[in-house]
Amino acid sequence: MHEEITHPCVQHKLALIRDVDTGHKKFRELATEITMFVCYEALKGLSVNEVDVETPVATAKCHKIAEEIVVVPILRAGVGMLDGILSLLPSARVGFVGLYRDEETKEPVTYYEKLPKEAKNGVCIIIDPMLATGGSTVATIDLLKERGAGKIVVVCIVTCPEGVQRVEAAHPDVHIYAASVDEGLNEKKYIVPGLGDAGDRLFGTR
Ligand code: PRP
Numbered sequence: 001m002h003e004e005i006t007h008p009c010v011q012h013k014l015a016l017i018r019d020v021d022t023g024h025k026k027f028r029e030l031a032t033e034i035t036m037f038v039c040y041e042a043l044k045g046l047s048v049n050e051v052d053v054e055t056p057v058a059t060a061k062c063h064k065i066a067e068e069i070v071v072v073p074i075l076r077a078g079v080g081m082l083d084g085i086l087s088l089l090p091s092a093r094v095g096f097v098g099l100y101r102d103e104e105t106k107e108p109v110t111y112y113e114k115l116p117k118e119a120k121n122g123v124c125i126i127i128d129p130m131l132a133t134g135g136s137t138v139a140t141i142d143l144l145k146e147r148g149a150g151k152i153v154v155v156c157i158v159t160c161p162e163g164v165q166r167v168e169a170a171h172p173d174v175h176i177y178a179a180s181v182d183e184g185l186n187e188k189k190y191i192v193p194g195l196g197d198a199g200d201r202l203f204g205t206r
């Protein structure tokens, strides 16, 4: 299952972040803001516990998030979405998976992994701004499942039909949330129209 967040506020910010003239400071701010909107939707299925809260007037029946949350940014561009999701879930744990896409094969290469043990029984939310061929996302889901993770959600900023299909074919239980499902991939396996190299634009490395 995948869902595109078509809210005008998200689409407006997407227009700004796509712009080739948007520099890394503004790009980072927009990535944080878009992440908050997309995560707000992605988190709507979290389980809650009923709790009693004493207000100054009476006892209120309230609800608190019942599940342990583990946010998993895919290094390095996923770090650009971390502030946004942690502002919604300040108590979440964070586990890192380091992957880069080999420039020749376009397939992911894993170089780092550090996950909290709660990844096993909690909800893992993978964050990466770009879900292109889907190789990096599938590799991260494979790794999380090998470590025992059961509930996994993917949040990205831009994806495309090829990437969504690859993830859905490999892991039909994993829901993908994106601000946009773009047209497709070019010959370099970049998303079109996309927003270019998200890591470089976030961190000013090009
Ligand atoms: C980008 C992006 C994803 C991956 C998407 O990372 O942030 O992780 O490519 O491509 P895929 O869906 O085809 O696997 P990149 O390899 O550029 O590394 P970086 O985050 O270190 O810049």
Ligand code: URA
Pocket: 077, 130, 132, 189, 190, 191, 192, 194, 195, 196, 197, 198, 199
């Ligand atoms: N990685 C990016 O940063 N952008 C793309 O369009 C594809 C992969």
